[in-house]
Amino acid sequence: MYTSLERCPGTYCGRTLLDNNGTWSECGACPRGSRVNEYFACAECQEELNLYSWLYLGFMTMLPLMMHCFFIDLDAKDRKFSRKQLTLTTCAFAEVIISSILSILMMEPLWEFRLQACHVRKITDWYTLFYNPNPNYQQRLYCTQEAVYPLQTIVLVFYFLCLITMFIIRPIIASIMDIRGRSPVYSALYFLPLLIFIHALAGGLIYFSFPYLSIVISMIANAIHYSVKLDQSFKSLIKSSFEVKNLVIIASHWMLLAYGIVSLGHHTALLALIPFPSVFYILTVRCTDPAEFREVENRSS
Secondary structure (H helix, E strand, O other), rough: OOOOOOOOOOOOEEOOOOOOOOOOOOOOOOOOOEEEOOOEEEEEEOOEOHHHHHHHHHHHHHHHHHHHHHHHHHHHOOOOOHHHHHHHHHHHHHHHHHHHHHHHOOOOOOOOOOOOEEEOOOHHHOHHHHHOHHHHHHHOOOOOOOOOOOOOHHHHHHHHHHHHHHHHHHHHHHHHHHOOOHHHHHHHHHHHHHHHHHHHHHHHHHHHHHHHHHHHHHHHHHHHHOOOOOOOOHHHHHHHHHOOHHHHHHHHHHHHHHHHHHHHHOHHHHHHOOOHHHHHHHHHHHHHHHHHHHHHHHHHH
């Protein structure tokens, strides 16, 4: 059936079957949920989503959750977990989980907890906009499409649902529990559109680098968490690490680091290095604390 089709210009232009009589359309963009195959025909995306793509979606799911938790913690004035902070954090978890489940159910196949996909072959699959051919330098043929279906669409839908669920769940819980948490909501009105913009602009780059991003974000967040402590002594850092709030924060950093290591697909023995950033900071902070250098200068003078 495909052998009689003429070659289409460009990398992502294909022909769509119009009827059962074997009538094909002119070369153009493939419909949503399909991409051009080796015969220059638009074939439906019916492959199962691979593990790496699922891990990518998991990373994109964690981003708004981490941002929610950061701004909720930033708004809190108590060093320990307060009732308000615990309630808002629980709301954030519920919003992200509900949005992620609904996002999967809304993709093909509808209302099933699985995804039909077209596998990512190369980074250009994310940026078909830049590969519209211009045959004979005459009229440009527009073949922009979602060649990595549904990895672009589902993330955008997920972020939109995060906004909707936040506006539904937060006011209800806040009124029932009699708490005020407007600042984290206002922050979400900024960072969720920003995440949408970043995904639309750099989704392909994130797809191929998210394991490394997970590791880097985890290590930077771990260093920031310890560096804001007023008392940088060895004993104080060890003691504070076992406080409930700090223990939860450190555990989340370790989980993110483990996620990045697992996503790389290397040997699982590397998971033994998860506590290394925290241990390294605590053991070496006395060598980098400015107070130590000031004390040496005072002695020499």
